[in-house]
Amino acid sequence: MASAKDRILDSFEDILIKEGERAATMDAVAAAAAVSKGGLLYHFPSKESMVEGLCERLEALTAEDAEKIGAASEGAARYYVRTSLYVDSPLDRAIVAVARLVQQGHPAAAQAFARIQDLWLKALEQALGSRPLAQAIKLMGDGLYYSATFFSGSALSSEVTDGEMEALLEQVDALVARN
Structure with missing residues (x-):
């Protein structure tokens, strides 16, 4: 329990x-x-201490994910993009909850969100050896995540099929190969 x-x-x-x-x-x-x-x-x-606790949880889960980026057998870029779909994981739930706090102007939440974004970018940059490539991959994954998280179940929803994901990952491979 x-x-x-x-x-x-x-x-x-x-x-x-x-x-x-x-x-x-x-x-x-x-x-x-x-x-x-x-x-x-x-x-x-206080409520602010709960905000801080939730931000600490998010940062710990993100640190675990950043380690997986560097160790992914499929490659960092493929891993990041492939895992950028909302699946209601503990990390997903923490991201959405802290995003709600950011929207309401909580400074601790905004700072935590900035730190996790930087952590993912640094993990990708370290694994890929290029900041512009890391930024491109991160933005691709972030776009998938944003779409899956905030438009799921709406008229704007665009579920990514397995075939579409594989085609997208082929484009990721092409970007990585060009570097």
Whole structure:
């Protein structure tokens, strides 16, 4: 069973994703996490401390992903683009929740988001040996992620089929080969 602290962060994340920042009150988070208000305050004395905890979670998950970029047997560029589809993973959920906080002007969230973007770019640049190529690959993956995350289920949704992904990865291979 998850620790109370993890349940609180999971609940905070879930409320942010489903209902937005305004709904993520201390009372709502405590109720969703099945902890007392005192229990919540023990781990997170303020809403801002929950924001910081969620940002720390996002940065830790991103660091793990950045390690995978460098170690990917298929190559860093293919890995980054292929994994740039929203699959409701812990990393996906943390990204969307922190993005909601960024939209509401939370400085800690904006700073964390900037750090994770830089971390991914540096991991790609190190693996690919070229900053412009790393930027191109990152923007390609980010576009896929943005589309999958924010337009899924809408009229603007464009689900990427396996065939389309393979064709896209062939273009990634061509970009990498040109470098």
